[in-house]
Amino acid sequence: MYRLPLSLLALAGLLTVTSCSSDSNSSSATNTVSTPTNGPAEGTADHSGGHTYACPMHPEVTSTKEGEKCPKCGMTLEHNDKVANGKTYEMKFVPTPTELTAGQPATLAFTPRQTGNEAAPVPLAVVHEKKIHLIVVSKDLSQFYHEHPEYTADGDYKVQYTFPKGGDYVLFQDYTPAGSSHQLGRQPLTVKGPAYAPVKFKNDDMQWNKNGYQATLSFDKPLTVGQLLGMKINITKGGQPVTDLDNYLGALGHVVVISEDTEQYLHVHPNDQTDKGPAIGFNTNFEKPGLYRVFLQFNHGGQIHTGDFTINVKA
Numbered sequence: 001m002y003r004l005p006l007s008l009l010a011l012a013g014l015l016t017v018t019s020c021s022s023d024s025n026s027s028s029a030t031n032t033v034s035t036p037t038n039g040p041a042e043g044t045a046d047h048s049g050g051h052t053y054a055c056p057m058h059p060e061v062t063s064t065k066e067g068e069k070c071p072k073c074g075m076t077l078e079h080n081d082k083v084a085n086g087k088t089y090e091m092k093f094v095p096t097p098t099e100l101t102a103g104q105p106a107t108l109a110f111t112p113r114q115t116g117n118e119a120a121p122v123p124l125a126v127v128h129e130k131k132i133h134l135i136v137v138s139k140d141l142s143q144f145y146h147e148h149p150e151y152t153a154d155g156d157y158k159v160q161y162t163f164p165k166g167g168d169y170v171l172f173q174d175y176t177p178a179g180s181s182h183q184l185g186r187q188p189l190t191v192k193g194p195a196y197a198p199v200k201f202k203n204d205d206m207q208w209n210k211n212g213y214q215a216t217l218s219f220d221k222p223l224t225v226g227q228l229l230g231m232k233i234n235i236t237k238g239g240q241p242v243t244d245l246d247n248y249l250g251a252l253g254h255v256v257v258i259s260e261d262t263e264q265y266l267h268v269h270p271n272d273q274t275d276k277g278p279a280i281g282f283n284t285n286f287e288k289p290g291l292y293r294v295f296l297q298f299n300h301g302g303q304i305h306t307g308d309f310t311i312n313v314k315a
Contacts (some may be wrong), residue, residue, distance in 0.1 A: 053077035054181075071228050072285055075269065088115040089122065091173050091185030092156075102166040102193030108134070110149055110173055110185070111156040121155065123178045128249040132157050132175045133267070135256055139168035139188070141293040142199040144256070144306060166193030170262045184265060201260070201291060201310045208296070208307035213237050215296060215307045223313045225289050231255075231268070231282040233296055233307075241278035248299035253280045260291040289315040 055061040055070035055077055068077050092111040100106050110132060112122040124131040136145040143164070149157035163169065173185035206217040213235065220230035233253065235242045245252050255268040264287070271281040280298070294309040 072283060087180060089177055089183050090115055093187045100163060100191045102163050102191050105160055105162045107158055108161050109156045109158045112175060112177060125176045125178045127176050128251065132173055134159060135172040137170050137258060138196055139170060140198040141258055144295045144308065146297060163191045165196035166191045167195035172265055174267055201293065204312055205310040208309060213305060217294060217309045223311055225286045225313060225315055228283060228285050231284050232279050234279045235277055235298065242300055243277050245277040246299040248297060248304060253296060253298040255282060256295045257292050264288055286313045289313050
């Protein structure tokens with residue numbers, strides 16, 4: 001699970017916008033988000049007592065024992081030298097054309113940079129088979145898209161993308177600089193053209209149905225903040241359990257959770273399991289109460305399916 005409290009980034013003053021407008025006829029031309037990297041480095045007092053291990057996605061989760069799992073996302077803890085290198089990073093975003101219009105193809109370019117040393121190249125690690133996971137959501141969280149920009153000779157990562165409707169959107173980039181911890185870029189933007197009709201989500205919706213598939217979301221505890229939750233998604237087709245799920249990006253399923261205000265973002269990875277469904281298990285937790293949208297992607301029958309749910313987390 002990836003979590004970065006984006007409100008803290010704003011408070012830290014690390015958000016740089018070269019050209020950004022709330023006018024519905026314009027979009028962000030260049031938007032940079034920096035995220036700090038935390039944790040003890042080699043040679044510090046924290047390190048001198050022996051090897052320490054931390055989650056690559058949650059550096060605050062540490063242990064002195066090798067091979068332990070992160071209680072938040074289930075990932076194996078890595079030696080701290082691999083998790084934190086004392087550097088901060090930012091993601092530069094440049095769309096072409098700079099004024100995005102619904103129905104018209106555009107090039108979205110992303111350049112990871114080291115804060116304070118922007119000219120230095122920032123190689124990215126491959127995480128779940130890709131170097132950047134680009135999540136595109138409409139501001140009302142009714143629309144969800146998952147893309148993968150590819151490295152180019154220009155030294156950036158590009159993807160061709162056509163926004164289906166006009167209106168407000170938010171872009172998120174999951175990426176991990178080599179030798180450092182997970183980072184998250186975020187850019188709000190406005191797309192010209194006939195706008196999507198905003199949807200107001202309110203009530204819990206733990207069921208998703210489409211094309212004969214049904215997915216049911218459940219938790220092992222009440223949805224409250226500050227506790228580890230076991231999350232399960234059960235998948236059926238035509239009323240029959242799906243027991244032959246295929247991997248998608250190296251896992252049985254991927255879940256992205258986004259808060260109603262789009263300030264809280266979690267990328268949840270499934271737990272290790274030997275079967276192929278119908279249930280996929282995850283671990284997650286929530287730091288803030290409120291309404292969240294849950295987006296599931298899974299691979300079956302050679303097709304990627306995307307389901308969505310709505311949950312309300314209490315204080």
